[in-house]
Amino acid sequence: GESVGLHLPTLSVQEGDNSIINCAYSNSASDYFIWYKQESGKGPQFIIDIRSNMDKRQGQRVTVLLNKTVKHLSLQIAATQPGDSAVYFCAENPDQGGKLIFGQGTELSVKP
Amino acid sequence: DTGVSQNPRHKITKRGQNVTFRCDPISEHNRLYWYRQTLGQGPEFLTYFQNEAQLEKSRLLSDRFSAERPKGSFSTLEIQRTEQGDSAMYLCASSLGGSGNQPQHFGDGTRLSIL
Numbered sequence: 001g002e003s004v005g006l007h008l009p010t011l012s013v014q015e016g017d018n019s020i021i022n023c024a025y026s027n028s029a030s031d032y033f034i035w036y037k038q039e040s041g042k043g044p045q046f047i048i049d050i051r052s053n054m055d056k057r058q059g060q061r062v063t064v065l066l067n068k069t070v071k072h073l074s075l076q077i078a079a080t081q082p083g084d085s086a087v088y089f090c091a092e093n094p095d096q097g098g099k100l101i102f103g104q105g106t107e108l109s110v111k112p
Numbered sequence: 113d114t115g116v117s118q119n120p121r122h123k124i125t126k127r128g129q130n131v132t133f134r135c136d137p138i139s140e141h142n143r144l145y146w147y148r149q150t151l152g153q154g155p156e157f158l159t160y161f162q163n164e165a166q167l168e169k170s171r172l173l174s175d176r177f178s179a180e181r182p183k184g185s186f187s188t189l190e191i192q193r194t195e196q197g198d199s200a201m202y203l204c205a206s207s208l209g210g211s212g213n214q215p216q217h218f219g220d221g222t223r224l225s226i227l
Contacts, residue, residue: 032213043116043203043218044155051213089154093213096166098145100216102154 012109019077019108023090028071032093034100035064035075037086044089047075077108085110115140116219118204120127124225132190133222137206145216146179147203148172148186155218156205159170162209189223199226 013019024032031052036044050057050064050073057064063076073090087107091100118137124170137144142163147155156191158177159169173179176195181187191198201223205216 034215036218041220043118043205043220046215046217049215091154096213097172098143098160098162099157100145100155101157104152105154 006057008111009104010107012111013080015080015082015112017080019075019076019080019084019110021075021088021090023073023075025090025092025102026056026075027092027101028068029078030092030094031096032071033064034091034093035062035073036062036089036091036102037084038089038105039086057105059092080108080110082110082112084104085107116204116206116217118202118219118222120222121220122223122225124227126227127194127196129194130190130192131194132188133202133204133224134186135204135206136186137204138217140208141206141217142184142209143214143216144181144209145205145207146187146189147205147218148221149201150199151202158189163200163209171182185219194224196226199224 034049035047038044048059048064061078065074087105089102089105091102119134145160146158149155157170159179160171161181176192179189201221203221205218206218207214
């Protein structure tokens with residue numbers, strides 16, 4: 001079936017290093033993708049989005065890369081901080097409707 | 113706080129009881145979504161509204177589940193005859209409407225525990 005998946009369930013990085021979180025999606029018709037950050041006990045927090053007519057988008061300390069050829073999405077976090085520790089989800093909109101399909105999530109742990 | 117608001121934050125009930133959750137979206141958002149999230153998993157889509165109209169329902173939404181958004185503002189999600197498997201976090205999100213290509217902003221959810 002259609003799915004959005006993450007390559008690594010956990011990622012541990014040193015404070016100040018850059019982090020890269022990867023995501024594979026299976027629906028080639030998806031044209032909109034979002035990264036969310038979820039802290040314990042809270043709802044997903046929007047980080048950055050990208051449409052399929054782009055291959056890169058930058059925000060504050062974050063960059064999302066989209067490779068439609070291999071159906072791969074990544075989130076890069078520069079100068080990772082302890083406050084970045086959370087679970088990160090990618091999500092896709094498969095049919096221009098309302099629903100998002102989420103991956104399982106990657107837990108990012110930042111060591112001081 | 114002008115974000116998405118969900119109430120209650122926690123709900124504990126006995127199996128077989130009915131429960132209702134409320135979601136107040138960001139005021140200018142005309143789309144409202146419900147998701148369910150179990151431990152260690154990403155949110156799973158349940159249903160969404162554009163204004164008052166319920167436009168899509170997931171097959172996860174059994175006949176025991178019903179959602180309403182009568183005036184196009186707040187929404188309620190009701191679960192009748194709750195079962196153990198209904199224990200989960202119920203998340204609400206809202207977005208500007210028009211297409212699916214607008215970021216959905218989530219509330220902090222209602223955690224349901226079935227005894």
